[in-house]
Amino acid sequence: MNKKLTCIALALSAVGFASAIQAENKSIDIVTVVKITGISWFNRMEVGVKQFGAATPGITTSQIGPAQSDAAQQQRLVEDLVAKKVDAIAVVSMDPATLEPVLKRALDRGIKVVTHEADNQKNTQVDIEAFNNTAYGARLNDRLAACMGQTGKWSSLVGSLGSQSQVQWADGGASNAVKKYPKMTLVDAKNESANDAEKAYAKAKEILRKHPDIKGFQGSSSLDVLGIGRAIEEAGLQGKVCVYGTGLPSEAAKFLESGAVGGIAFWDPKDAGIMMNKAALMLVQGKPITDGMDMGVPGYNKVTVKKGPGVGVIVTGQAWVEVDKQNYKQYAF
Amino acid sequence: MKLKPSDPQLTFLLSINVLILLVATICSHGDFLDVYNFQSMASQLPELALLAMGVSLAMISGNGGIDLSGIGLANLAGVVAAALMPLLVDADAAPWTYTAGFVLVALLTGLLGGALNGLLVARAGLTPILCTLGTQMIFTGLAVVLTNGSSLRISTVDPMSDIGNALWFGVPIPFLIFVAMLLLLGWLMRYSPFGIRLYLLGTNARAARYAGLSRGKLRFATYTISGVLSAMAGIIIAARTASVKADYGSSYLLIAILIAVMAGIRPEGGYGRMICLFFSALALQLLSSTFNLLGISNFFRDCAWGLLLLFFLASARISIKDFFPNSKRNSASLN
Numbered sequence: 043m044n045k046k047l048t049c050i051a052l053a054l055s056a057v058g059f060a061s062a063i064q065a066e067n068k069s070i071d072i073v074t075v076v077k078i079t080g081i082s083w084f085n086r087m088e089v090g091v092k093q094f095g096a097a098t099p100g101i102t103t104s105q106i107g108p109a110q111s112d113a114a115q116q117q118r119l120v121e122d123l124v125a126k127k128v129d130a131i132a133v134v135s136m137d138p139a140t141l142e143p144v145l146k147r148a149l150d151r152g153i154k155v156v157t158h159e160a161d162n163q164k165n166t167q168v169d170i171e172a173f174n175n176t177a178y179g180a181r182l183n184d185r186l187a188a189c190m191g192q193t194g195k196w197s198s199l200v201g202s203l204g205s206q207s208q209v210q211w212a213d214g215g216a217s218n219a220v221k222k223y224p225k226m227t228l229v230d231a232k233n234e235s236a237n238d239a240e241k242a243y244a245k246a247k248e249i250l251r252k253h254p255d256i257k258g259f260q261g262s263s264s265l266d267v268l269g270i271g272r273a274i275e276e277a278g279l280q281g282k283v284c285v286y287g288t289g290l291p292s293e294a295a296k297f298l299e300s301g302a303v304g305g306i307a308f309w310d311p312k313d314a315g316i317m318m319n320k321a322a323l324m325l326v327q328g329k330p331i332t333d334g335m336d337m338g339v340p341g342y343n344k345v346t347v348k349k350g351p352g353v354g355v356i357v358t359g360q361a362w363v364e365v366d367k368q369n370y371k372q373y374a375f
Numbered sequence: 376m377k378l379k380p381s382d383p384q385l386t387f388l389l390s391i392n393v394l395i396l397l398v399a400t401i402c403s404h405g406d407f408l409d410v411y412n413f414q415s416m417a418s419q420l421p422e423l424a425l426l427a428m429g430v431s432l433a434m435i436s437g438n439g440g441i442d443l444s445g446i447g448l449a450n451l452a453g454v455v456a457a458a459l460m461p462l463l464v465d466a467d468a469a470p471w472t473y474t475a476g477f478v479l480v481a482l483l484t485g486l487l488g489g490a491l492n493g494l495l496v497a498r499a500g501l502t503p504i505l506c507t508l509g510t511q512m513i514f515t516g517l518a519v520v521l522t523n524g525s526s527l528r529i530s531t532v533d534p535m536s537d538i539g540n541a542l543w544f545g546v547p548i549p550f551l552i553f554v555a556m557l558l559l560l561g562w563l564m565r566y567s568p569f570g571i572r573l574y575l576l577g578t579n580a581r582a583a584r585y586a587g588l589s590r591g592k593l594r595f596a597t598y599t600i601s602g603v604l605s606a607m608a609g610i611i612i613a614a615r616t617a618s619v620k621a622d623y624g625s626s627y628l629l630i631a632i633l634i635a636v637m638a639g640i641r642p643e644g645g646y647g648r649m650i651c652l653f654f655s656a657l658a659l660q661l662l663s664s665t666f667n668l669l670g671i672s673n674f675f676r677d678c679a680w681g682l683l684l685l686f687f688l689a690s691a692r693i694s695i696k697d698f699f700p701n702s703k704r705n706s707a708s709l710n
Contacts, residue, residue: 079673109673113526114624117616118419122667125415126406139526139618143540151411204523 069102072322074315075119075133076107082292083311086375087134090315103319113137120144123153130154130322138163149353154325156318164352168321168331172309172341172361175207179214179260181362182286182307184222186215186258189284189304193225194257197249199270199287201237201263208262211288215260229253235266242269250277261287267306271297291370298367305366309341310373313361317342321357331357384639388654395658399665407668414547416660418539418615421553422449423627424656425608427634428560429601431652433503434635435564436597437577437644440496443507446627447514448488448602449609452481453619454518456610457529466530474534481606481613488514489602493595511628518621526620529613539614549611556607560600561649573597577644633680634659637687 074091076084088105095103108115113136121144123131131148135141138160145155145165157166186196198215200208212232219226230249235242242261246269249256261267267287271294274283280301289306297303317339324331331337333347341361350356365373399407406412426445433442456477460466466473488510495506529535541548564570576583576593584590613619638655640647659680666676 104670106667106670107673108626109677110626112622112624112626113616113620114612115626115673118663119667119673121415121419122664125409125412125664126668127409127411137526137618137620139528140616140620140623142528143531143536143615143617147540 069100070130070323070326071128072101072103072130072132072319072326073123073128074103074105074318075116075123075131076105077116077134077136078111079105079107079109082290082375084134087311087315090312091319093312094316094319098323101323105315111136113140117141117144120148124148124151127151128153129326130156132156132158132318132322134158135160135163141165154322155354156322156325158314158318161356162351163354164350166350166352167325167354169350169354169356170314170317170321171356171358172314174346174358174360175210176214176217177360178307178362179211179216180218181364182211182260182288183215183218185305185307185364186260186284186286187219187223187226189286190226190258192223195227195229195253195255196258196260196284197228197230197233197253197256198260199233199235199242199245199262199266201266202234203232205237205263211262212260226258229256235261235263235269237263237265239265239268239272242266243272244269246270246273247276250279250283256283258284259287261285261289264289264293264308267294267297267303271300271302274302275300290375291365291373292375295370298365298370301367305364306370307362307364309361310363311375313339313341317359317361331355382648382651384651385648385654388638388651388658391658392654392661395661395665399661399668402665403668407665410545412664412668414542414545416664417550418547419664420656420660421549422608422611422615422624423630423660424553424634424652425556425604425611426627426631427638427652427656428556428649429604430631431635431638431640431647431649432560432573432597432601432604433507434640434642435577435644435647436573436594437580438503438594440503440577440594440597440644441507441632441642442492442598442601442605443504443628444488444492444511444514445601445605445608445631446624447511447518448485448605449612450619450621450623451488451514451518452484452606452609453613454521454527454621455484456480457527457613457619458521461530466532466535470530470532470534473530473532474538477529477535477613478538478610481610482603485602485604485606485609486599487602489599489605490595492602493598496598497591497594515621518619522619522621524621526618526623528618531617535614536617537614539611539616549615552607552611556604557649557653560604564647564649569593569596574645577641577646579645630659630680633684636684639687642688 091103091105106119116136117140124147131153135157142165148155149165155166157163157169161169161171163169198212200212216228216231233245235245242265259270261270267285267289270285285303286305288308294303294306320337331347335345336343337345342359346358347355429442429445433440459480460473460477464473464476492507492510495501496503539549572588573593634656638652
């Protein structure tokens with residue numbers, strides 16, 4: 043019993059002690075919460091988050107995320123941040139629906155909320171989207187068309203027909219070709235690769251057999267170009283068939299070198315990280331983000347601002363990064 | 376549930392709680408002692424602690440008893456209720472009916488799921504760890520089929536949302552639900568014939584059989600109650616996240632087991648106190664929130680929890696009484 047009493051006395055004295063030395067002046071505290079820590083995509087984002095914090099006086103930035111890919115763990119992290127009462131939370135939602143109540147509590151508590159890749163999130167003040175999906179697909183298609191000499195048969199792959207953004211990329215490419223390149227014919231559009239390089243490879247081989255005169259492929263999932271590239275290499279068609287699509291430099295390097303894949307596009311999580319923190323800082327300072335504004339971040343030089351599904355706005359940039367054999371080495375992820 | 380000062384496990388858990396609280400307070404310069412922070416922790420705790428209660432019950436029943444299907448069943452209960460209720464009731468027109476229906480359907484799903492576990496373990500004689508691993512996959516699989524794997528938003532009408540988010544005299548409702556269940560189960564385990572028989576069964580299954588206890592019925596009841604507790608966790612999760620998802624809380628399974636083991640529930644069966652479970656769950660939540668408050672990496676937290684688990688398992692062997700020389704260890708205790 044004595045032990046317990048001692049403990050209680052200790053705890054009580056700690057309370058008094060602690061409140062006495064409570065820190066006075068605080069810098070603006072912005073915390074970025076990602077889906078999962080330790081994968082290269084979010085490691086790259088952390089580079090941006092830290093860079094912005096180091097370059098901007100008066101603010102502290104940090105990035106956290108669950109060690110396991112679990113929406114529950116992310117929800118708990120945000121819950122504790124709300125209790126900690128940081129100035130702003132920037133979150134890449136694992137599942138936007140799951141986070142609605144906790145983000146509402148954050149807003150009620152006066153915490154600024156910024157989200158990324160969650161254009162259906164209601165309880166956010168600013169949602170950052172790297173680009174408009176249709177415009178991105180059209181841009182990929184332009185590069186494909188330039189390679190194909192604006193003529194011939196081409197086909198497209200998507201990870202799955204249920205994946206909204208990928209379907210929008212493929213459709214954006216298709217409508218771009220119809221508008222600008224009348225001599226290009228789309229055959230067997232939107233083949234499903236199930237987000238699997240092996241399936242993409244099998245699909246590409248199938249299409250090559252069915253259309254021996256095919257000139258181009260547009261991939262959507264980051265694994266599509268890997269599968270198509272392998273099929274092209276095996277058929278010895280490097281340089282004869284053009285392949286463009288979303289991809290990661292580290293994964294696609296081999297095929298970019300061999301010429302089986304002409305070029306890839308992606309968005310840089312580093313810039314997205316900077317952009318989220320910048321938007322959060324502007325919210326804290328009470329500065330609005332307006333349509334056509336230059337945010338001073340590559341790819342976000344002329345952002346589009348439209349109303350979101352809830353209280354906030356959706357800010358869209360043109361932050362795609364296009365790389366080919368020459369410059370892919372600049373992006374190490 | 377009176378505190379027995381002579382229970383070394385309880386004393387140990389209490390001191391750990393005080394220690395974490397002290398360290399957190401000092402390290403955070405007092406920020407930790409914010410009322411909102413305690414409310415936040417109290418509303419994060421119940422979903423995990425309810426799952427841990429299910430695991431504990433199964434452990435106490437002995438014969439390698441454990442329930443791995445808890446979080447799977449919790450999600451399934453939420454998913455079934457979320458998918459079914461909009462077909463029956465318009466939430467905005469009849470919010471109370473919707474909420475009551477949601478709770479009922481979820482509890483019923485939990486009851487059936489738990490009964491399935493009970494049948495397989497008690498009647499078919501399957502090893503609990505393998506049986507519940509299998510049913511966990513079935514439950515999660517069913518939930519994926521019903522939702523196509525994505526999350527399903529549920530109606531956020533007042534009574535439904537209140538279950539997870541509202542306060543009652545400053546205390547979060549989920550915490551009240553959890554404490555009520557804990558008291559009920561604690562009473563059941565200590566004073567009802569069911570509890571006393573279950574401890575007996577867990578301590579020595581053969582002796583229990585010669586004493587004329589029906590092992591089958593007891594085990595069936597244990598896993599069914601565990602299923603209902605899972606469903607309650609599922610309801611709280613649904614209300615707190617305003618959505619249901621097949622793979623929500625996939626990391627909860629191990630944490631629930633950790634809570635149970637830290638609480639001194641004996642994995643071989645026959646011993647475990649609900650009051651210890653409460654402080655064990657509390658310690659983990661305090662520790663977890665402290666790490667978040669201080670910005671300590673989540674990988675380190677997993678590491679710390681692993682160490683804690685091993686430490687507590689070992690301490691069960693080494694006998695804690697060495698650290699508390701003035702306490703008596705009562706090994707034949709039924710509670």
